[in-house]
Amino acid sequence: MDVKVPFERLVWQQATVTRIVEETPTVKSYFLTPPQWHGFMAGQHVDVRLSAPDGYQAQRSYSIGSAPETPEVELVIEKLETGEVSPFFHDVVQAGDTVEMRGPIGGHFTWGRGDGGPLLLVGGGSGVVPMMSMLRHRASVAPEVPAVLVYSVRRFADIIFRDELFARSTSDPNFQMVLTVTRETVADRRVRAGRIDDALVSDVLARFAGALPKHTYVCGANAFVDVASRLLIDMGVPFPTIKTERYGGDPARQGGGAQPVPEP
Amino acid sequence: MVTRGFFGRRPTAEVAARLPPGQYKENGFPVLSAGPTPRVDRKDWTFTLKVGPKPIKSWTWDQFNALPQTKLTRDIHCVTKWSKFDTNWAGVSVDAVLADAGLSPPTEYMLAHSFDGYTTNVPFKDLTGERGMVATSYEGQPIAPDHGGPARLFVPHLYFWKSAKWVNALQFTTSDEAGFWELRGYHIYGDPWREQRFTGD
Numbered sequence: 001m002d003v004k005v006p007f008e009r010l011v012w013q014q015a016t017v018t019r020i021v022e023e024t025p026t027v028k029s030y031f032l033t034p035p036q037w038h039g040f041m042a043g044q045h046v047d048v049r050l051s052a053p054d055g056y057q058a059q060r061s062y063s064i065g066s067a068p069e070t071p072e073v074e075l076v077i078e079k080l081e082t083g084e085v086s087p088f089f090h091d092v093v094q095a096g097d098t099v100e101m102r103g104p105i106g107g108h109f110t111w112g113r114g115d116g117g118p119l120l121l122v123g124g125g126s127g128v129v130p131m132m133s134m135l136r137h138r139a140s141v142a143p144e145v146p147a148v149l150v151y152s153v154r155r156f157a158d159i160i161f162r163d164e165l166f167a168r169s170t171s172d173p174n175f176q177m178v179l180t181v182t183r184e185t186v187a188d189r190r191v192r193a194g195r196i197d198d199a200l201v202s203d204v205l206a207r208f209a210g211a212l213p214k215h216t217y218v219c220g221a222n223a224f225v226d227v228a229s230r231l232l233i234d235m236g237v238p239f240p241t242i243k244t245e246r247y248g249g250d251p252a253r254q255g256g257g258a259q260p261v262p263e264p
Numbered sequence: 265m266v267t268r269g270f271f272g273r274r275p276t277a278e279v280a281a282r283l284p285p286g287q288y289k290e291n292g293f294p295v296l297s298a299g300p301t302p303r304v305d306r307k308d309w310t311f312t313l314k315v316g317p318k319p320i321k322s323w324t325w326d327q328f329n330a331l332p333q334t335k336l337t338r339d340i341h342c343v344t345k346w347s348k349f350d351t352n353w354a355g356v357s358v359d360a361v362l363a364d365a366g367l368s369p370p371t372e373y374m375l376a377h378s379f380d381g382y383t384t385n386v387p388f389k390d391l392t393g394e395r396g397m398v399a400t401s402y403e404g405q406p407i408a409p410d411h412g413g414p415a416r417l418f419v420p421h422l423y424f425w426k427s428a429k430w431v432n433a434l435q436f437t438t439s440d441e442a443g444f445w446e447l448r449g450y451h452i453y454g455d456p457w458r459e460q461r462f463t464g465d
Contacts, residue, residue, distance in 0.1 A: 009464030010449075014265060047461075049286070050267040058272050059286040059345055084273045084288070092269040099267055105462065107448030108298050222295040226410060229300035240381070242300050 010102040011036065012049060017097045018072060023160045026079045027126060028090060029065065031072040034101055039068050042137040043110035043130040043217070046075065046103030050085060060085045063129040063245075064104070065161070067136035073101075076129045076160060109217060109245045111137070117145035120204070120213035120237075122196070122228045124152045124220025130245065131217060132161050139172060148176045148207050152196050152224065154183040166190065178204055196224070201231045212237055219245040282339055283347055284456035290346035295410045298444065302380045302409075302430055309414050311398065313365050314435040321365040325414065331356045331364055334397050338420035340427070341456040353418050355399035358391040358434065373440045376417045376426075377433040384428050384443035385452070386419055388436070395421060398431060423454040423461070 015034040022028050045063045066074035079090040093099070111119065111134040119138070121131040128151050138145055153159050159179070169177040169190075180192040180200060192200065205212070216237055218228050225246045233239055274280070279289050312322040323331075334357040341347045362369065369388050376384050390396060399407065399418040407413030412429025419426045425445050446452050451460040459465060 010462050050270040050272065051265060052270050052272045053266050056272045056274055057286070058270075058288065061344055088270055097268055098265075100265065105449060108444075218300075222410065226301060233300060239300060239302070244297060244299050246296050247294070 008038075010105070012100050012102045014098045015073070015101045017093055017095055017099065019095050020093070023076065024158050026158070027160050028077055028079075030075045030077060030089065030093065031066075032075060032099070032101065033072055037073065040064060040073075040104030041107070041110035041112055042068060042133040044104035044106045044133075045130070046073070046101050046105060048075070048085070049100040049102075050088065051100065058085055061105070063133070065129045065132045067133055067140060069137070069140055076126060076132075078126045109219070109243050111215065111217070113142045116214055117142070117147060118208055118211065118213050119145060119147040120150070120208075120216040120232075121147065122150045122216065122218045122220075122232070124196075124224035124228070125154070125158065126160060127218075127220030127224070127245070127247070128160055130219055134217070135168065135175070139168065139175070143172065143174060146174045146208070148178065148204055148213070150178045150180070150196065150200070150204055150228075152180045152182060152220070154181070156181055156184065156186045156188070156191065176207055196228050196231065198231055198235070201228075201235055205235055205237070212241075214241065216242045217245075218242060220247065222246045282349060284341055285459045286461075287341055287345055287347040287456065290348050293348060293411065294342065294344075294346055296342065296344060297410075297429060298382065299380055304379050304409070304414055304430060306414050310432065311361075311415065312433040313361055313367065314433055315367070315370050316436065316438065320367055323364075328356060328398075328415075329400060332360045334360065334394055336394065336397065336418065336420070340420050340424050343423040343425055343450065343454070343461050347456075351420075352403050353397070353399040354401045354404075355397045355415065355418065357394050357397045359393065361398065361434065369436065371436045371438055373437045375435045375437050375441050375443060376428040376431050377435060378428050379430040379432050382428055382430070382444050384417075384426050385437070385441055385446060386417075386422065386426055387440065387453075390419060390422065391434075395419065398434075421455070423451075423456055425450065426454055
């Protein structure tokens, strides 16, 4: 059902950075306007390519956080201090610059109106980015679809899209957020403490009122995805309904800065 | 076109010579997969060789591991841009699988199948002559479940999505049938040295 063929060839194009928004102390959103862009499915990603004066190039993949119906493409990039590409974005790139990109990429970790719901989205850290695209898209094309977001972050300050997520969970009767912070205690009743565990998953599944989520998406670091998907399966969420996307390795040891890292 | 202010972090010439275009060297072993990790017990494990819909021969874990063993040390290249050098794998070559089944290749194309429903297509010529095997160990140890254990296909000269995790069947097909990622925008062949990441590359 999520298969769409044929694909057109993905061409590299120069996209202008129209604005940059700081999301957290280590995460910024970059809004891009690729000249040849024919839309995408919520949950997809793009490849970015940087070129040095001597011809050396570096490529990385970044998930799209914006909804398909918005004109700009929002890439959300976490700065990994030891990385090659993400520090360049954070320290050098300014509004008005151009970077090369191509996409959209990925035909599995996606959601569209035709897929229906209810939806369970489970994100760790910047794994929330493709889910934000799905949530924004759902709010504009299918607000009747029930959706629950489980979002695990280390600290309150690390919550990407914090204001928007709190606002949506207050104003949207069909959207609920279960936010958990793992490395500090927060005096905020909207926030739980601790890692995702069976108590949290059981509470989340109870919110589907006796049904099971039709589609579950899990995105984050490998260990997070493994724990979360195993808990979900143990509590009855069918294996084939769960889609995962895992970070490409340990960012601290990684030469790059691939972050919600995409398929395959 | 030069990206303003980008100078990059070049690998050494020695590393660069082993990196296909657009790849960087990774020292860890990242895990990527489209779904949860299936838990496959070795006592329930089977591997089947098929021609079209017809099963030719199946092996249990013990029977499969009694086949002649092959060891390969190769660099691997993931389409998500990381490459890892000098990885050590052991298992059973596809040639040894065919020999044990007494089968001559009836077509030019194969489709690998996995316990979780994943599929990927690889031409037979890319699996023969120890270019491909069904790997059962990594760095001298059983393959961890999240890296595809008990057994994964190993075709290191193609992007690593072709090296299907949790493999449980190889099937000859009459035509080159696109598998899971190939149906979702990824290249039908996937040669890293020609940077065949996506359809049309």
